Amino acid sequence: MNAAAETRDRIKTLTRHTYGPWARQKTWRAPVMIADAEGVCIYDDAGKRYLDFSSQLMCANLGHKNRAVIEAIVKQAEKMPYMAPGFATEAECDAVEALLSVMPAGLDKFFFSTSGTEANEAALKMVRQSKAPAYKVISRYHSYHGATLAGAAFTGDPRRFPAEAARCVAEGVRFAPDCYCYRCPFGLKYPDCDIRCARYLDYMIKEEGNVAAVIVEPVPGTNGRIVPPPEYFPLLRRICDENDVLLIADEVMTGWFRTGPAFAMENWGVTPDILTTAKGSTAAYTPLGITASGKKVSEFFEDEMFCHGHTYAYHALACSALPAAAAEYRRIVDSGLCRSAAAHLKKRLYGLADRHPCVGDVRGMGHFWGLEIVQDRETRVPFNVKMDKLTGAPLMTGKIAADAMKRGVFLNAWIDTLVIAPPLIITPDEIDEAVEALDMSLKIGDREAKDTGLPPSHSSEF
Template sequence: MSEQEPAPTDGLNEVEATDREHVFGTWSFQSEVRPTEVTHAEGVRFTDADGEEFVDFSSQLMCSNLGHSAEKVEDAIAEQVADAAYVSPGYTTEARAKLGEKLAAVTPGDLSKTFFSTSGTEAVEAAIKIARFYTGKQKILSRYRSYHGATYGSISVTGDPRRLASEPGIPGTIKAPDPYAYGSTLDPMESVEYIDEMLELEGDTVAAILVEPIVGSNGILVPPEEYLPRLKEIAHDHGALLVVDEVMSGFGRTGEWFGADVFGVEPDIMTMAKGLTGAYQPLGATIVTDEIAAHFDDKMLCHGHTYSGHPAAVAAGLAAVETYEEQNLIERASEVGEYLGDRIDDLADRHPSVGEARGVGLFRGIELTSDPDERVPFGERADKVSKGTTVVDEVAAAAYDRGTYVANMINTLIVAPPLTITEDEIDEAIDALDAALDVSDDAMDR
């Protein structure tokens, strides 16, 4: 047993205190971890151990796309576990075969063959290895304002400050500027031409360009319409693949099946997780084109997992995709997303501390500022790996006190509710945010 003094547990119930003592909090200074016990979730709401109910305005960690009452997914998991809880990846199940077929149908272009894993970070790991195996090259180019996962390969291609503690990472990773008009010295289309120059200077050594079509946890950054098509053109001009990370932007979040669909781009490799099962089971997927798939017919795919294609997970995935289709949730997310965007624009008009509101569909970001003319942020990148709270944290806490949970990263509130949310529920959450933004308005004078 450790001889350390136990962390203070004042205000925590027994479950929360036990969790704090025996379970690591993620991405946290452990002295600051204060877990909240969730006892129930239904629809777009969840309830804590004190009986307080909250609108889930960020789909937990931007993953509960179906909300918390997807009965078809629940039933599929139970039925699969009753039939066969686990089989080795060398076997298959009806759900795994059908989900592979279904993903080939709903993804853009000729993406056709999938490797299943258990998370987004593992999906990115597979994409890195497949790109290197296929091209025979080693380098992966990604961007500074990005998050691709926590395992060594995916954290190495991640741009945000959480990668720094793990460096040096895997060799062969290089970072490029972002299409971030609000906070960069480069115009978004200047940044993509800079990437062209980078690949020219790197010579014929880059296997892939890896990007989030719409950047998620680093700010909900939506590039210009012509950005992603130009990026694919640049990649192919230099003999590199375009890999799109759809872990957060996939499965209706943007009002389209995938973020790449917003820009009409067909990638060479796509990674998925989160909305793939609506978070009802941990499942990641890496899908590749026919041409890349054929490469491995006579060359070994040196990659695998014990839980690749786990029966309960793929059953959940199949049921989730069928639910998106049967309930017309992709189109609905586009329609309701327009309403959400209008309501957020109203907030921006009323609150001077809202520097920029951006996003598409049900994938929105509210960037805060202490000086809109100079675009001075309340939160800096360094805050993501520092102790203490920021004004942006305080705004999120004020919304939470008013019954609305909204995630925040660095300087942006991330509004990404379940695709099932109604306009009335949006209004309820927006009212909470309206009151909470008074905190940042007042802080502009600090």
């Protein structure tokens, strides 16, 4: 048996005996076998190179094979990979010190888990315990907060539907309209809208009663990279304060310099009461989730039991990657590469939108962008709707992403939006390479789009 045939057999065994995530199992039959990865590139078993234009699942922020992070993990593995969370380790201490150096002021009490979903679960348990008898949590429709029952229950997109059957978990969840200027749910236009999307939350809080918290992604990740107007988060912070409601920022995707500053909420000068992060905390070299809280939450637990924990909480090996990753982020940011590459990426993506009639909107910040694909720019009719993802209907964005993969560029696609989120180490030349491939792939959408309407006005520009 030759190597290619052996690989096919191994993939067949893999797909027969494992569940493919977020997939109908009969369609999860031939995933690409990745044999190696380095820098901003991944390589399949045949040696073909792909430029990673989405940082895998928006988590490989430092690219692949970062020696400083790998060496920190190896050192810890040789010393002590695990110790029960009731003990202290140097790895935990180092991780806490690194977090204190990068977190927004006031967020200084942490719980360590192993994923963003778990980080959000911890946040929601903190909220419901510390704010009792208030128990309701307001999320937004364009949101994703995890795949566990509670995380999915607080998710606004259709991935919440399986969790809604667990009524005891979903009880008390309410959903608010989004700050989605391209498709304003109120039919208004910025800046004449008076930020109705934020003010409506004030109305919801007052009318609902017993609202404990509002949970938001600063820039929704898989739900379209929707950048809010500059007034949105300062106004939401004020509304939460006036109503004695906690503000949770889910920065699982937007954290760790992905949008420019260390954490996205800093773009608007707003500090949440709880901040969750994961993916970028170790740049995906180890699984680590963090729930960071301020005094409004932490002081409650001085005299009350914190009813939460995991066997792998504060996992020493997982923690060991964080200080090294934090130092690498600082080195890259200080070099100026992030700023120059982000500016170049923005320019090139705007250029794509100007050339392709299937691109309805381009929006984002830093290294975190989305291209919304539409049938008609003038009417903004999309190719797909949210339910298409669950029903298995073909997605136009999926076709475009598959073609880009053939051209040597990997990027994620979510229903109507192409996800552009390259590693922070990407260079302008590498951006050019990826954009040139995507330029060709977008012609697939152009062939089925009406060449009407003006190029996008770029709704992340306020």
